[in-house]
Amino acid sequence: MFDLNFLLAGDYRDWLLSGLLLSLQLMGITLLLSLPLACGVAMLRMAPSRLLNALGAAYVELIRNVPLLAHFLFWYFGAPELLPDTWKERLYAGNIEAASAITALTLYTAAYMAEDIRSGIRAIPAQQFEAGRALGFSFLATMRLCVVPQALRLAAPPLLSQTLTLWQNTSIATVIGVAELMYQTQRVEAASFRSVEAFVFASAAYLAVSLLIAGLAALLQRKVS
Amino acid sequence: MQTRLHFAALLFTSIAFTQVAQADQLANIKAKGELVCGTLGTDEPNSFIDARSRQLVGYEVDLCRAIAHGLGVKPVIKQLAVAARIPELQQGRIDILTASLTHNKEREALVDFSLSTFYTGQRVLVKKSSNITTVAGLAGKKVLTVKGGTQEPNLRKAVPGVDVVTFETAGQAYLGLQQGKGVGYVDDEVSLLNNYAKLGAAQKDYLVLPQNISQEVFAFGIRKGETGVKTAVDQVLRGLEKSGEAEKLFFKWYGPTSNVKFQKRTFKIESDKIDA
Numbered sequence: 138m139f140d141l142n143f144l145l146a147g148d149y150r151d152w153l154l155s156g157l158l159l160s161l162q163l164m165g166i167t168l169l170l171s172l173p174l175a176c177g178v179a180m181l182r183m184a185p186s187r188l189l190n191a192l193g194a195a196y197v198e199l200i201r202n203v204p205l206l207a208h209f210l211f212w213y214f215g216a217p218e219l220l221p222d223t224w225k226e227r228l229y230a231g232n233i234e235a236a237s238a239i240t241a242l243t244l245y246t247a248a249y250m251a252e253d254i255r256s257g258i259r260a261i262p263a264q265q266f267e268a269g270r271a272l273g274f275s276f277l278a279t280m281r282l283c284v285v286p287q288a289l290r291l292a293a294p295p296l297l298s299q300t301l302t303l304w305q306n307t308s309i310a311t312v313i314g315v316a317e318l319m320y321q322t323q324r325v326e327a328a329s330f331r332s333v334e335a336f337v338f339a340s341a342a343y344l345a346v347s348l349l350i351a352g353l354a355a356l357l358q359r360k361v362s
Numbered sequence: 363m364q365t366r367l368h369f370a371a372l373l374f375t376s377i378a379f380t381q382v383a384q385a386d387q388l389a390n391i392k393a394k395g396e397l398v399c400g401t402l403g404t405d406e407p408n409s410f411i412d413a414r415s416r417q418l419v420g421y422e423v424d425l426c427r428a429i430a431h432g433l434g435v436k437p438v439i440k441q442l443a444v445a446a447r448i449p450e451l452q453q454g455r456i457d458i459l460t461a462s463l464t465h466n467k468e469r470e471a472l473v474d475f476s477l478s479t480f481y482t483g484q485r486v487l488v489k490k491s492s493n494i495t496t497v498a499g500l501a502g503k504k505v506l507t508v509k510g511g512t513q514e515p516n517l518r519k520a521v522p523g524v525d526v527v528t529f530e531t532a533g534q535a536y537l538g539l540q541q542g543k544g545v546g547y548v549d550d551e552v553s554l555l556n557n558y559a560k561l562g563a564a565q566k567d568y569l570v571l572p573q574n575i576s577q578e579v580f581a582f583g584i585r586k587g588e589t590g591v592k593t594a595v596d597q598v599l600r601g602l603e604k605s606g607e608a609e610k611l612f613f614k615w616y617g618p619t620s621n622v623k624f625q626k627r628t629f630k631i632e633s634d635k636i637d638a
Contacts, residue, residue, distance in 0.1 A: 214534075218541060229542050234527060314506070314527035314538075324528075327510040 141334050149325045153335075156321030157342050163235070163307045163317060167242040168300060174243065175250035176289075180280055182255050193251070200248035205309055208245050213237040213313035238310040238317075246303045250296055257292030258284055290361060297354035301347055308343070318342060388433075388590035391457055396436040399426035400456035403441040407615040407622065408462045408480070408580075421615040422460040425479060425582075425599075428607065429458070432598030448472055451583050458595060459583030465636050469583075474592055476582035477599045478636070481629040483574030484516055485551045487536075487558055490569050492545040497573045500524050504544040506535040513548045516576035532557075548575060552622055559623050572628070579636050596634070603631040 144150060181193030200208075217228055217237070228236070261284050269279030289296075311320040322339040326332045391397055401409035401422055409420040418439050430437035442450055442461055451459050451473060458476070465475045486505070488494045494503070500521045507513040509528040517526055529535045532549050536557050539547035549557070551574070558570055584592045602608040608631050616624040 214537060214541070226542065233543055312530055314529055316527075320528075323509060324514070328515060 139333060140331075141337070143329065143331065144325070144334055144338055149329065152321040152325055153318070153338055153342075156316060156318035159235075159316060160304075160307045160318040161346070163238060163242065163310065163315070164300070164304050166239055167246055167303060167307075170239070170243045171247040171250055171303075172296075174247040175254055176285060178247060178251035179254035179258060180277075180285075182251070183258055183280070185276060197248045197251055200244055205241070205245055205306055206312065208241040209238065209309055209313050212241040216240075234310075234313055234315045237313055238307075238315045242303065242306060242310075245306070246299060249299050249302070253292045253295040253299060254285075254288060256295070257288035257290075260291050261287050293361060294354050294358045297350060297357060301350045301354070304346055304350060305343065386590045387457070387585060387588045388594055391433065391435060391591070394435075396438045397426070397430040397433060397458065398438045398440055398456045399423075399430075399458055399460045400440050400442040400447060400450055401426070402444060402447075402461045405462045407620060409439075409460070421480070421611060422462070422582075424611050424614070425602070425608075426458070426460045428602055428611075429595055429598045432601065433594060448583065451585055454585070458591065461583070462580055463583050465579045465581040465634075467636070472586065474584040474586055474588065475634055476584060476592060476595045477631050477634045478579045478581045478629070479599065479631055480580040481574075481577060482551050482580070483577040484513055484548055485554045485574055486517075486546045486548050486571040487539065487554055488546045488569050488571060489539070489542070490567050494545055495569070495571070497521060497571055497575055500546055503546065505546040505548060506538045506544040507548040508532040508535055512576070513550075517548050520575040546571075555622055555624065577637065581634065599631050 144153065178193050178196055181189045182197075184190060184193075213234070217225055217233065220228065258280075265287070266279055266284055269283045270276075274282065307317055308319040310317050311323065314320070318339055322335045325335040329335070399422075401418060401420070403409050403411055403418050405420075407420050408422045409418060411417065412419045418441065423439055426439060427437045440456055442456070442459075444461075447459055447461050447463065448469070450456050459473070463469075463475075465478060469475075486497060486500065488500075492503075494500060497520055500517075501523045502525065504525045504527060505517060505521075506527050506529065507517065509530055514526050514528055517524060527535075527538070527544060529538065532553060535544075535549075536547050538544055547554070554570065558565065558568065561568060582595060584595065599608070602611075609627055612624075612627050614620075616622050616627075618625060
């Protein structure tokens with residue numbers, strides 16, 4: 138019998154809520170870290186240097202052409218093993234699961250966001266940039282003070298759409314033992330054998346947050362245009 | 363030829379059985395001169411078909427032979443499907459069940475159990491550098507295991523306050539332990555010892571904690587109310603334990619020269635009680 142009530146009390150509710158909270162935290166922290174990184178990568182791709190352009194392009198292609206699952210496994214099982222022993226021990230003593238997840242999500246999300254920001258920059262008339270340089274600003278200062286703020290405004294709707302994808306991508310962190318919403322859902326399922334109810338709850342939670350972000354994107358879209 | 367004779371004997375005894383249903387089953391076994399044991403035949407090393415001889419062999423098969431010998435009758439080994447085990451016993455087509463049968467409270471309503479013949483459970487592997495030597499020492503520590511099994515709930519029950527991290531496969535949890543991402547790795551005893559065996563020279567850095575975090579007890583199934591059979595079977599089992607024969611059989615199938623490589627026997631065949 139379908140019965141959601143057993144989820145709404147006791148341990149199961151606590152597990153699911155802590156999972157939802159951790160998923161939201163993963164999204165929030167990743168967003169805070171990946172936005173500046175994405176701006177940096179976008180600038181590399183616009184910079185007046187072949188080498189820097191290539192560097193930016195290499196980053197985007199390298200990250201985007203490997204599945205996110207592989208990123209998670211690499212940052213959890215692979216990369217930390219390359220560190221010196223003392224660093225490794227300190228890292229493993231902390232929450233290595235969440236740290237690896239945030240690293241993987243940040244690098245992955247930034248690659249996509251960088252492309253959105255680059256489109257935003259390209260949409261700003263070239264004269265804006267020229268005017269900045271004519272006034273004596275350096276490349277970086279022109280970008281920072283004049284071009285990027287306008288570009289971010291234009292890029293806001295696609296960036297929100299990336300945030301939506303990021304929100305759903307947090308669920309993959311379950312494979313490296315991060316106790317986010319999907320992990321806790323599977324835990325409730327294993328303990329209660331109530332697969333339908335557990336996954337209905339998880340789906341509803343993902344849907345609710347997604348709709349919230351999508352609504353925000355629609356609102357911004359109207360403001361910008 | 364022999365199978366046909368067995369079949370005839372079975373047919374005969376089952377006809378005889380319907381007529382003397384009230385008679386003591388033990389007298390019946392002695393009268394027909396054979397003890398029919400039901401095994402799985404698919405559960406190495408308890409009962410399985412030896413690749414070379416094509417015969418059913420194993421720990422439980424040897425115990426069945428020993429019991430038949432003790433009763434002064436001939437052993438007959440019959441292969442059963444898991445789901446058919448208890449019905450076959452209840453319907454009298456076999457005399458005792460020697461089929462990797464877990465003794466639990468729910469089943470006590472259906473069948474009687476002999477003395478427990480094998481104890482297994484879930485174990486913990488730790489790195490020696492963690493200085494953890496008991497299950498209780500895992501409290502507050504990060505322990506890795508596989509998602510979705512009974513390992514996680516059993517561990518939480520055994521060690522309140524333990525920090526469990528679960529993975530899609532037991533292999534990933536085991537890799538995590540090797541990399542130092544947790545102090546312990548929990549799995550079913552046989553799988554855990556198999557992984558431990560694969561460590562080779564690195565074994566000196568690891569320790570299998572001596573205690574199980576959960577216990578599973580195997581015993582032989584006896585038809586409900588057949589106290590004569592139970593007393594006789596238990597008596598033979600006690601004799602095997604006393605003479606050291608039971609221990610010898612354990613090491614023959616589970617010992618250092620077997621695949622499972624148990625170094626020690628942590629139980630004795632002496633009780634038919636289980637924890638709730």
